[in-house]
Amino acid sequence: MATPTRQPAPKPGILDIAAYVPGKSNAPAGVKLHKLSSNETSLGPSPHVHQAIAAAAQHLEIYPDGQATALKTAIADRFGLNRANIVCGNGSDELLTLLAQTYLHEGTEGIFTEHGFLLHKTAIQATGAKAVMAPELDAHVDVDAILDRVTERTRIVYVTNPGNPTGTYIPFDAIRRLHAGLPGNVILVLDAAYAEYVRRNDYEAGLELVATTSNVVMTRTFSKIHGLASLRVGWMYAPANIVDAVERIRSPFNLNTLAIAAAAAAMADSSHVEKSIEHNSAWLARLTTAFTQMGLKVSPSVTNFVLIHFPETGSKTAEKADAYLSARGFILRRVTAYGFPNAMRMTIGSQEANEGVIAALQEFMSQ
């Protein structure tokens, strides 16, 4: 019989990790819900996806293709890439975590940025390595702050570009300068979850840098513009040495058959992606203007969400705005855990949702 006072102890550091809190998705009874808290697309996935899933569902007794060949082919065709340099994941979350597991251990360090994706820090901490935070500059990734924190123990640097929850980006010149300043044994991970939405000539997701170096990885997702968040599909483009190492610990069937088929169909439907970009660009400009005119500061976004900053004290705080909007069915995201206690992140939604938030916030600000 086990002694009742003893229980399994997680390895050191695990209980220091803050559990992930997903975006809220509930509205008061009788109020229509507009979930604008998780950067999902209001346009849904490509209409071709449902047909692809129905076809793939014919043989659920068969294990998935562990190489996700159909999906890698669709991605490689779309971007002109070498299929051998693509690894698919159960969401890009899985890939970001696998990279940390492959290259970090106790005694090493990983760098994440002040307002970067929370999962980067978690992925580093879960390995027993030290997570080192690099401050940002006015909600933008700061290359010098990252380089200042590199030591001989650093093995990986995570950069979210464009950022979440900031929505801001840094030009590719800056990413090149960051890469040039890193020792060759440090992996630079470019988390480009929102790359499709960016309309800037000086932005690049990083494909070329991956292709011409041995220590840069770019990650992408099907959860955002492709509208497949529920199916969990992401991919990374990486040099052969990194693909080889990560493949050794990836679960052999990490993507299921329906997800592979759906994502391949989504990748092939570029007209649906174009439609989503158009909807987004138009509303990004309108929402930014509307909130700015109300006297609120909006971080300059190139993504499918905006970070709205509220006064620290008084009757117009983020907390009060959140209560006001939630009561009307508009669920935005509080971003205190990301270092913005006085801001809220709003995902760009349908016309109805966007107009509703503008009207409600207008009321809130002028009451």
Ligand SMILES: *Cc1c(COP(=O)(O)O)cnc(C)c1O
């Ligand atoms: C949404 C998001 C992801 C995507 O995660 P998935 O696991 O692919 O759903 C990755 N990075 C950032 C910064 C994100 O916002």
